Amino acid sequence: MPEIVDVVVVGSGIMGVCLAYELARRTLRVALLEAYALGSGTTGSGFAWLNATSKTESSEPYFRLNAEALRRYETLVLEHKAESLGIHSGGTLYWARNSEAQQVATLRRRAERLQVLGYPYTTVNAHEMEILEPSVRFRRVPNEDVEGLYAPADKWVEPLRLIRFLANYARNHNAAIKEYCPIESFHTDMQGRVSMVRAGGVEYATRSVVLAAGLQTSALIRLLTSNPQSLQSVPIxxxxxxxxxxxxxxxxxxxxxxxxxxxxxxxxxxxxxxxxxxxxxxxxxxxxxxxxxxxxxxxxxxxxxxxxxxxxxxxxxxxxxxxxxxxxxxxxxxxQDDHPIVGALPGVKGVYVAVTHSGLTLAPLLAHLLAEEIMLKQIPPQLADYRPDRFLQIPHTSK
Missing domain, CATH: 3.30.70 (Alpha-Beta Plaits)
Structure with a gap:
């Protein structure tokens, strides 16, 4: 007999475990399926910088999405404590040598953009930077004129610690967390809706699947369907x-x-x-x-x-x-366009995708929004610009 679950999540990087966390806390029956170990892909090997400051040259909606994602981390910290999550505050510190005009122009342009967007930052001089980081040599020569930008809202994180905490939370709320459980096949019903996932020799009966497998997403779509639009909608x-x-x-x-x-x-x-x-x-x-x-x-x-x-x-x-x-x-x-791909996959009912760059920054927010979409069958406004079907230029749908 197959195991009956409400949602199958494929992939245990930060996106997958955040989805399992969000869905399980909404009392849905969740199975998180991972072909290898938890966090063994991109999440566990990246720079793990939580920030919006590096997105000042991006579109305003995308910048604001990142800023909102950092506020989502603050909510997690209030609920679970930073130490448990492996989250470290301290911010980001940029600086420039005043003798290098291009460096200074770039720094000031970033500061101007942050001010327009309402993101917290402060300009700092050499003495103030030395107080913040006494072990750093900010001046190449004595009395060199330098200026800095300090963004205190940015953070860094221990990715595997965060992943394990969220996975354990989901497990404690009745989610099945399955490592070393590669996907073998997907099945759809007569109406073209996903109905079964087979992985690790076990069948999972479900009506919703989320592909959150990063670089493996395209291969999973090929296993799922031969519909060319499905693959075209997730260019990675x-x-x-x-x-x-x-x-x-x-x-x-x-x-x-x-x-x-x-x-x-x-x-x-x-x-x-x-x-x-x-x-x-x-x-x-x-x-x-x-x-x-x-x-x-x-x-x-x-x-x-x-x-x-x-x-x-x-x-x-x-x-x-x-x-x-x-x-x-x-x-x-x-x-392909450097922005998240989150939402219903064209061509197969009941299947969603969630893949993005800056996953550690964005995943808690994107997972929260996608969980709401799966529950309510309504597209959250924050996700409207990031649907898979934008690459096909067809109207958005939530299935």
Missing amino acids: KQIPGVLVDTAPQSAEGQMRRVLYPPDSGGLHFRPTASGGLLVGADDTDAIAHGESLDTKRLSDIGKSLLVRVSDWLPQLSLLETVKGMSTYLCMRPVP
């Missing part, structure tokens, strides 16, 4: 990123915030829960996108990133840090 790019994770640093060399120094390659780094550093850069991400990286090439990139970080962290023991570093690729699912 695979964008690699290179990150370096280090061993714990000395107490004198530790910091609390996400930092964006005046580096032409978009260097960024933050602390980790163990006291180490997590480092990335836009230019090394571009290298990963343009070539195949073997282990040695990855290691060389990691070393180069740490050399760049050492310009700003004088307490960093470069030799010891390189010895204890781990450099890896994070493969990120990014919708």
Whole structure:
């Protein structure tokens, strides 16, 4: 006999577990199916920066969606406590050298945009930045003139800790959380509505399925249906990123915030829960996108990133840090137009998709909204611009 559930969620990244959390707390019977371990995909290997400040050049609705998502995190923190969720406050700190006109113009443009959009920030001078982060060298030479932008609402998170907490909450509210349970088949009824999911040798009878499987979403759609519109409605790019994770640093060399120094390659780094550093850069991400990286090439990139970080962290023991570093690729699912794809999948009734870049920032809000849609059969206004059928240029539907 099949197990009877209200909703099957496929994928246990941050989107999938947030959906299981939201649906289970609404007393729906939920089965979360994951082909591998919880959080073993993109979520567990990303930079895990919760922010809206990096979206100032995006459309206003998309920026506001990210800002609202951060407020959703505040709600989670009030209910469950930041420590339990693995959420760390401290904000983001950008700075620029006044001798570099382009750097200063970019920083000020970001500040102007944040002001227009009503997102909290403050401008800071070198002395104020040194108070915020005593271990950071903000000036390359003594008395160098620098200016900064501090966005206190931004955060960073321990992704696996967050995922496990949300999954355990869902499990404690009668959700079935199934790891190492790959999807084998989908079945639809005579009306073209999903009716059964088979995974890990078990059948789940259901009338609603959410595909929240990141880069595996396209393969799941192919398994589900041969309707070309279904696949065309979820165009996803695979964008690699290179990150370096280090061993714990000395107490004198530790910091609390996400930092964006005046580096032409978009260097960024933050602390980790163990006291180490997590480092990335836009230019090394571009290298990963343009070539195949073997282990040695990855290691060389990691070393180069740490050399760049050492310009700003004088307490960093470069030799010891390189010895204890781990450099890896994070493969990120990014919708074709860089905006979320959330809602009913064209071509198969009862099936929804939820895939986005900046998943850790957006997932708690998107999952909350999609759970409401599944319950009420109404499209939330915040999701109207992000429907799968926008790629087909057909009217929105909620099924």
